[in-house]
Amino acid sequence: MFRYIMCAVIKTHEMTMNIFSEQRNAERFAIAYEVQLEDGNGVTRDLSSTGVYFTTSNYLEVGYVLQFYILLQKIGKSINRLRCEGQVIRTDESSQEWGIAVHLLTFGFEYSHG
Numbered sequence: 845m846f847r848y849i850m851c852a853v854i855k856t857h858e859m860t861m862n863i864f865s866e867q868r869n870a871e872r873f874a875i876a877y878e879v880q881l882e883d884g885n886g887v888t889r890d891l892s893s894t895g896v897y898f899t900t901s902n903y904l905e906v907g908y909v910l911q912f913y914i915l916l917q918k919i920g921k922s923i924n925r926l927r928c929e930g931q932v933i934r935t936d937e938s939s940q941e942w943g944i945a946v947h948l949l950t951f952g953f954e955y956s957h958g
Contacts (some may be wrong), residue, residue, distance in 0.1 A: 870893045871893075872892040873890060874889065875888060875890065879896075879914055880915060880925070881900065881910070882910070882911070886902075886944070887936060889943070894948055895933075895945065896914070896928070897944065899938075899943050899944070900941060900944060901940070901941055903933075903935065904935060904942070904944050906930045906932050906935060907932060909930070911928065913925045913928050913954075921956075922957050923954075924953065925949060925953075926951055926952070927951065927953070928950070928951045929948070930949050931945050931947050931949060932944060932946055933945050
């Protein structure tokens with residue numbers, strides 16, 4: 845059983861208008877965490893309070909709104925993860941995977957104590 849704590853809702857009229865432009869207002873952190881998607885997994889390349897970039901074998905269309913989890917810590921049966929909802933704003937194709945840039949609409953922490 846997960847306990848969910850809402851941390852932020854990041855959506856303003858100005859952000860919605862600029863969602864597809866190259867305007868980064870939040871500091872990004874280069875960090876690798878597992879991403880749990882509905883039909884697959886990925887790995888983060890960088891993360892900020894307004895977005896995330898991850899790689900995956902799954903193609904996601906620009907404009908698609910998805911829910912996913914970022915696994916922050918797993919110790920035994922306890923799991924701490926970030927529950928996210930976001931909109932795909934860019935996709936990059938490489939030889940064996942897709943790079944997916946997502947603007948976060950909402951996110952919050954979930955805790956499970958096995």
